[in-house]
Amino acid sequence: MPPTARVLTDDEFASNVLIENILSMPSVELKNSKIAFLFLTPGSLPFERLWEKFFLGHDGRFSIYVHASREKPVHVSPLFDGRDIQSSKVVWGKISMVDAEKRLLGNALQDPENHHFVLLSDSCVPLHNFDYVYNYLMGTNVSFIDSFWDPGPHGNARYTEHMLPEIEEDDFRKGSQWFSMTRRHALIVLADNLYYTKFKLYCKPGFDGRNCYADEHYLPTLFNMVHPIGTANWSVTHVDWSEGKWHPKAYRAQDVTYELLKNITSIEESYHITSDDKKVVTRKPCLWNGMKRPCYLFARKFYPEALNNLIHQYPMKTPVDCEARTLSAPVSTSKPQKIVGTVGMTQDYVSEEGEGGSFCWCTTPCVCLLFTLCFPGCCVLRAKFCCLHSTP
DSSP states (O other), X not given: OOOXXXXXXXXXXXXXXXXXXXXXXXXXXXXXXXXXXXXXXXXXXXXXXXXXXXXXXXXXXXXXXEEESSSXXXXXXXXXXXXXXXXXXXXXXXXXXXXXXXXXXXXXXXXXXXXXXXXXXXXXXXXXXHXXXXXHHHTOSOEEOOOBOOXXXXXXXXXXXXXXXXXXXXXXXXXXXXXXXXXXXXXXXXXXXXXXXXXXXXXXXXXXXXXXXXXXXXXXXXXXXHOGGGEESSOSEEOOOTTOSSSOOOBOGGXXXXXXXXXXXXXXXEEEEOSSTTOXXXXXXXXXXXXXOOOOSEEOOBOXXXXXXXXXXXXXXXXXXXXXXEEEOOOSSSSOOEEEOOTTOEEEEEOTTSOEEEEXXXXXXXXXXXXXXXXXXXXXXXXXXXXXXEOO
8 A cells, every 4th residue: 555645744735835835835936036246255355346247337237145143244336335234143064054045035026027046155246248148047037056965974974864754864865055045945945934943953063963064065965855846966166176175175366267158158968976885977958948068157266366367368258069151240230241260260340230249159040139139049248149949
């Protein structure tokens, strides 16, 4: 006989009803939908000048929120002035990290035009230009929340039966805290008290003989339980754990080269390795609306000394799968001109209306029109033109 379904507690029932109602809310696409950039930092942001370069020219498409847990930030960019929120002390590995994330989400959710929410640290930097990031995140309805099953000591060995009955060991997941999530999922995080309380009480360093860190387990477990099909199981923020230490690799100024950034932006597979003796490696393609795409929009950790080198390298050329073929040039007429390109070539042009721009050759011929915008389309580097449809 099939196992009998467990009767939900009153708190579980109420939580499920609330979450189901949030998920069933109709999606309202506002004309001025924005991405909320949530900076979680001890104090000042060392890469403000780089972020300013990233944001400039895109007013009305982004908003900024800064949670400074130790000291009031000194801002060098006017874009960050007045963007500090009421903050509290954050202790690494404790629930206060999750509290800060929820505090940032709560402030950002007050603006109805914020439709995507990205958590960033003081050591995070952008890898692409703003248009690429905006279209990548706003062009899909999933959240990028890292989540995987790790049976080892740094994964499910941190689980405790005190989380029963609501959270079973099979539900427990691990992942990076650096998320990018939709408005619906942000509302769920803010509304959740049931699962949050379990992690607050039972996932902390030294509890029950285990060192559990809520920021590594709460969100991966929550969305594995309540909406697994709504998340891509990788983070769009690259972190290098290859050194096998407690903290990821940190890049010095001399490390910041074109080759380093090109290697990161070219990664098209997510990578997870279990912490047990078997060291099982899982690689999966990063699928954006079913299509294989580069995984990462941001990267960390960078030392403040790397600022000038990062500014010099920014923006990186967006990696595209280009090849030599005859294409329709992106002009605004119904009879686009034909131009032959070479592999990976960027073509500058002027349309019949005198509008200029750049584009890259695609793997399929395209018809592109003026004043349209979509993604990934024609591998547009300066997203003013875009492929509307492929020609036979």
